[in-house]
Amino acid sequence: GAVVSQHPSWVICKSGTSVKIECRSLDFQATTMFWYRQFPKQSLMLMATSNEGSKATYEQGVEKDKFLINHASLTLSTLTVTSAHPEDSSFYICSARGGEVAEAFFGQGTRLTVV
């Protein structure tokens, strides 16, 4: 299947700082990328959908000013958690689809711990 790479795989940051997570499609052009968040022992919850070159669409309850999503190219989307707090600690996962890749493929996830 298609390859989606997410970086970093884990990060620890201090409360109040910002963290950027990258999601890259390595062998296809991702016209659409999705960002999910997963808390321990829970399922994936969709945060936002982004299309290359346009603003992301956020799910209800997700603060767009706190979770900044940029999808400036067909192979890269970034999620920036601004002014992170301990409650933002979670597993963040991106998914991408586009071009000849009809199905959505997932990155390996990023575990964010805010201390």
Next chain:
Amino acid sequence: DAKTTQPPSMDCAEGRAANLPCNHSTISGNEYVYWYRQIHSQGPQYIIHGLKNNETNEMASLIITEDRKSSTLILPHATLRDTAVYYCIVRVSTFFYSGNTPLVFGKGTRLSVIA
């Protein structure tokens, strides 16, 4: 997208077939059945999908009942590495849908393969 119902957990002996059921009684005619799995601390992995015919690939087989109201994912010879949460998702295939509908995850079935 149609709602699915899966047992919360299952055990399977290593080397035996793992049969994971999924109920999707409200499935529509143009909706496919997708299966993904998530190994601990990783992003979801695509397994297989189908419309009405049984499907098989190198990972698993998908058996869909004639009325399409339920399906079974079969891992023919389960190994310890198959221990994961398995998600059954019903949705319109992206081959027919040009929008940006994300995958919506339920709670899935936690499969434990036991040595």
